[in-house]
Amino acid sequence: MTAPLTLARSTEEAIAAPAKRPWWRMGVVVWLCIGWLVSLSLAAVFADSLPLYQPIDTRAGPPLSIPTAHNWLGTDQLGRDLLSRTIYGARVSIVVGIAAVLLSSLVGGLVGLLAGYFKRRVEVVTLFGADVLTAFPTLLLAASIVALTQSRGLATVVVVIALIYLGPTIRIVRAVTLSVASREFVLAAQSLGATNARVIRREILPNVVPTLLSMMIVAVAGAIVAEGGLAYLNLSVAPPQPTWGAMIAAGKPKLQESLYPVLVPGGALFLTVLSLTLIGDHIQKRQARNLGAI
Numbered sequence: 001m002t003a004p005l006t007l008a009r010s011t012e013e014a015i016a017a018p019a020k021r022p023w024w025r026m027g028v029v030v031w032l033c034i035g036w037l038v039s040l041s042l043a044a045v046f047a048d049s050l051p052l053y054q055p056i057d058t059r060a061g062p063p064l065s066i067p068t069a070h071n072w073l074g075t076d077q078l079g080r081d082l083l084s085r086t087i088y089g090a091r092v093s094i095v096v097g098i099a100a101v102l103l104s105s106l107v108g109g110l111v112g113l114l115a116g117y118f119k120r121r122v123e124v125v126t127l128f129g130a131d132v133l134t135a136f137p138t139l140l141l142a143a144s145i146v147a148l149t150q151s152r153g154l155a156t157v158v159v160v161i162a163l164i165y166l167g168p169t170i171r172i173v174r175a176v177t178l179s180v181a182s183r184e185f186v187l188a189a190q191s192l193g194a195t196n197a198r199v200i201r202r203e204i205l206p207n208v209v210p211t212l213l214s215m216m217i218v219a220v221a222g223a224i225v226a227e228g229g230l231a232y233l234n235l236s237v238a239p240p241q242p243t244w245g246a247m248i249a250a251g252k253p254k255l256q257e258s259l260y261p262v263l264v265p266g267g268a269l270f271l272t273v274l275s276l277t278l279i280g281d282h283i284q285k286r287q288a289r290n291l292g293a294i
Helices: 002-016 028-045 082-118 120-137 140-151 155-181 184-190 196-232 245-254 260-293
Strands: none
Touching: 028 140, 028 260, 082 120, 082 196, 082 245, 082 260, 120 155, 120 245, 140 155, 140 245, 184 196, 196 245, 196 260, 245 260
């Protein structure tokens, strides 16, 4: 009798406590992505302390120079150092990406949470607004706000990109809230007389936040691409502040003479977006495994 009992007990334990992969065992690719993002962020933050040329210094080297010992990634058509401009340009991309996604997540998350919990009392208006924002052409929205405010400052770009992501954020958070609100523990809290504020704060919000956080990581990648697109169209932060999109646009007419003015900022943009996307996908898959185990 001992062997069957032992086998049954081990089977029950295996079902009740599925093996969880430690968080530090994320794979080489994910760690490389994290390394790239950390290195880029540190370089952007401490750029003033690094031995770099000033991003507007036209005496850094000969125009359209190939990589040399003095200019590690070459120079642009005005003789400005591409390494310096790429690192300083990362400041705009990182700040705009994070700030825009935080703003859209705070506002859209709150609106979507209320729409998903109160349903028809709130969602008719909120979903209409989300549909309008989603259907509005992105470039027309950006150009309209820039023309209306007559500003191309950092705050304007952040607001433009936040509005672009506001509609999808509202819909995603609402869908997650609808799913959580129908769970047994929420219905039990409501039947025990808990107030709506308490149910939202204690029962629904902790189950919505993980999904929202994983979505935010992927959204930052999209926001960085959006900023690059706006900069390429001369709708982002005004010169002399370098941005990756503006660097690509400035280097495009000289492609036949040198690839580096486009290749360097384009490569930085590609690696950053790819890293954020892969990390976000990894987090979403990990959450899906945990939910499946539950």
